[in-house]
Amino acid sequence: MSEEPTPVSEAQLEPRPIRRLQESVINRIAAGEIIHRPASALKELLENCLDAGATSIRVTLKDGGMKLLQIQDNGCGIKKSDLPILAHRFTTSKLSKFSDLSHITTYGFRGEALASISHIANLTVVTKTKKDACAWKAIYVDGEMVPTPKGSSADSKPCAGNDGTTVTVENLFYNVPARLSALRSSSEEYARILDVVTKYAIHNAGVSFLCKKVGTSTPDLSTPSSTTKQAVRLLYGQGVAKDLLSVEVSPPKAKKRKRDADDSGPGTSKPNEDGSWIAQAHFTNANYHSKKTVFLLFINNRLVESSRIKKAIEACYTGVLPKGTSPFIYLSIQLDPTTVDVNVHPTKREVHFLEEEEITESIADAIQAKLAQSGERTFEYQTLLTGGVASADTGKGKGKAHENSAGSDTTSSTPPPGPPAVAKKILSQHKVRTSGADRTLDSMFLPTPTQSGDHDNPSARRGTEVVKERRKTREIQQSTCYLTSVTTLRDNVKKGKHMELTEILQKHVFVGVVDLVRELSVVQVSTKLYLVNHGALTEELFYQLGLRQFGNFARLKLDPPAPLSPLIKLAVDAEKDTDLSKLTKPQIVDSITQILISRKDMLREYFSLGITMEGMVDSLPLLIHDFTPNLDKLPLFLMRLGPQVNWNSERECFDSFLRELAYFYVPGPGPLATVSSVAAEHDEDDERIEKDKDGLPASASSQQEASEKWQIEHVLFPAMKRYLTAPKSLLTRDVVQIASLPDLYRVFERC
Structure with missing residues (x-):
């Protein structure tokens, strides 16, 4: 049974009156077209910085840019006389008439970015030109400059500042709740912002970029002035x-030439x-x-x-x-x-x-x-597996080409004496797929280096167009030291050497990092697979490197120098066990500071730890040239030098100091990050941000993880091969065999 349509009243047929929208509504609608999310606001501000000729741009954020979005540049700045209309709509220095649009070469030109932001956020601008004696600060609400504090004039106020402009956007979309609720999580918005900064840093490789969160000392993105290829490699x-x-x-x-000939006359050209x-x-x-x-x-x-x-x-x-x-x-x-x-x-x-x-x-x-x-895709391959035995044909008195264990081709000029050699069959479970002497798993996917004698072989030429790039590392020489305490410590390292474990580390092939949080990696030695704690191994490595370079450390200079007492205070405030001490936290800080300052000459001479009389740390010992420690651990390192180092005995002083220095150098998160918090952060990133399986960083945390994994594989494990004398103590739980190829074959034979 169909229903009859509802009759329309005569009042509804009357046309509604057309009204002019309020100016505030118009501006918010326009702002919604320009600013979609924090990343779009940052894009507009970045373009203003580049238009101003900036060579250095710093971005600071909080809660993915929703609570705070600050961008600082060293460009030409803004004149004080232009500040009153800076956030008005359609105020720009790029256009004066409509025909200028056909010749526009700058990023911004409509004058809507700052105006749009001022209508949906709290906008503050601090700017200084080279001619100004001081910087000028202005606060904008709904496009107009407002007085600070209330009751004063609305003019810009003088303040301290560097050449350039700093734009601070706070509480984005505070008056547009629908837009605010439509945004994603702060971590995803931050990932979008990093993506925008990354793209502009690639295109503007001559400009240095820095992006960091509020409250963190380490930036998530930092690029120096470089070339495009260097920027791609870094980012x-x-x-x-x-x-x-x-x-x-x-x-x-x-x-x-054809087009030039068709031109109607000199000085004229069509688009x-x-x-x-x-x-x-x-x-x-x-x-x-x-x-x-x-x-x-x-x-x-x-x-x-x-x-x-x-x-x-x-x-x-x-x-x-x-x-x-x-x-x-x-x-x-x-x-x-x-x-x-x-x-x-x-x-x-x-x-x-x-x-x-x-x-x-x-x-x-x-x-x-x-x-x-x-050319086509290239792969590096091995013609004969390690351990193979080639036969030689002696029937006609001519040598036959055979291949050695490393896969290179050699030709014998004379036949071996005696009866023909019988090739010894090697079972599959005893074949070593990689040679720990000169091969890594990654090298299997790189082209083969050029071999002598292959110039006439087309297939050899095709396989040697790209040569594997080998990393050059500096040799760490042992310093000359006549102190009995130091020579005794060096002798103890030699006496505690475990031959089998040291040989494993010297001949291993790195497989990969299993877990950065638990500091676990996998290496292969011959037909066996080992799970190792790379944190414990690197701590022992750095201790031995410190002992090896005693009195002759390279320096890691801090510019500007870091204040000693505030750094120690950060670590003391985060330490829970200080409540058990009879001293108050300020007294503990003063005590440790005085200990280090009183021994500054010894620390600088023996360990290159530079501390000035004013209590400033200007240099740190550099144990290995290709590795920089996580400076987030610096407060904890300086604090532990007070109670953990035995300053009364020479040998124990050197030993305990080098142990603390090694603990400081171990890769990993800062001292305030717990395993649970780091793991939770990884889980959250896995759920919210899609990561690239080939290693392209989709967020700041993935960039840091990729960098740490690269250092572990290409710096620390090669250093272990060269310098680590493994003690027996590492066998208890830090190096565990998890697989053996012959044993696996026995298991499968029973199935």
Whole structure:
């Protein structure tokens, strides 16, 4: 049974009156189009810094930028006379008339960024030009400068500050609850901000960037002024940088000459008819692939998105990469400004330009040609497994080529005497897949080094186009010392040497890090697999390195020097056991400070620990040149030097000090991070942020983990091979055999 429609009353048919919206509503609607989340606000502020000619940009955040977003630059600054209208809508120094849009070469031009932010957050600006004697501070609400404190004039106030501008955004979206509730967690918003800073740091490699959270001393992103390839290596890792190709594309000369001939006269040119465009691309070769495409596109220095250009370049990898894998691509296109329309998107995320298909096709063709020129995927392989025995043919009196255990080819000039040798069959369970003397698992995926005598062999040439890069390490020499206490400690290390364990560490092949929190790694020796506590191993390594370099340490200079007493106070305040002491916490801090200052000459001479009379720490001992300790542990290290070092006995003083120094050097989180908190943080990141399985950092924590794993594999374990004399104490729980190939074969034979 159908229902009859509800009749419409005559009052509802009357047209509603049109009203003008309130100015505050208009501004908030406009702000919502420009500022979507903290990352979009940061993007606008970053572009202002770059437009101001900044060479150093520092970003500080709290709660993913929702509570605090501060960006500081050393650019040209803002004149005091311009501060009253700084946050008004459509106030800009980039345009004066509409025709200027056709020649725009800067990031910002509409004058909406600061205005939009002031309507949805608390905005504070501190700026200073080179001509100003002091900096000027202004606070904005809804686009207008407000007095501070209340009741005073609304003029900007003088304050201390450096050349440049510092913009502070607090309580973002405090008056737009719907937008605030739609945002993701603070960790995900922070990851988006890091992604924006990373992309601008790649494109602006000549500018140093720093991004950190409030309350942390170690930045999550820090780049010096460098080249594009160096920035890619620092931000995306060695895995991307080592497989990076580059190409520069511009219009063909013949086409440019034809267009020049068609010009109507001297001094006249039509948009894009002079072929004035150039593109620079950095992209990975066939040896690199990841789960998701990393595509950075800049057009006239503007970070934009273009699905058409992205698909065209991805098509170049169709027959190169395995299905389901993607490359890394960074593309920068410089066009004639008259051919680009930059005002087609509220957030400037997209631009339109003339001859887009033709330019895209030229870039894609150049990338495809470079990929073809770089060759096919290369792998390093071993022609004969270690332990194999080759037979020699003596029937005709000629030597037969055979292969040694390292996989190199040798040819015997004369046949061996006696009857023909019988090849000894090696069972599979006794074959060693890698040689611990000169091979690692990672090297199996790198091209084979050039061998002499292979120049006439086409297959050999094809396999030796890329030579494996070997890391050069400095030899750590043992210092000359005649102190009886030091020579006794060195002799004790030699006497406590465990031969089998030392041999295991000298001949191991690193497999991988199992757990950074529990400090567990896996190594292979011959046909056996061992689970080792790399924290305990590195602590013993650094103790022996300290003993080896006694009195001749390299220095790790601190600039500026760190205050001794406040650092000790941080560690004392975090220590729970101080309540059991008869001294108060300030007395404990003063006592430790006086102990270290009174022995500053001895600490500087023997250990390169520099402490001034004013109580400033200006240098630390550097145990190994390729490894820098986690300076978050510095307060704990300085505090422990007071109660843990026996200052009354020379030998015990040196021994206990070097033990504390080794504990300070062990890689891992700072002293205030517990296992549970670190593990919880990893679990939260795994749930909220998708990580790249090939090692590309998706967040700050993953970047730190990748860096720590790289140092453990490429710095610390190679150092153990060279310098560690393993004591028997490490066998109790720090080195455990977890698998043996012959034993595994016995198990499977019973199945």
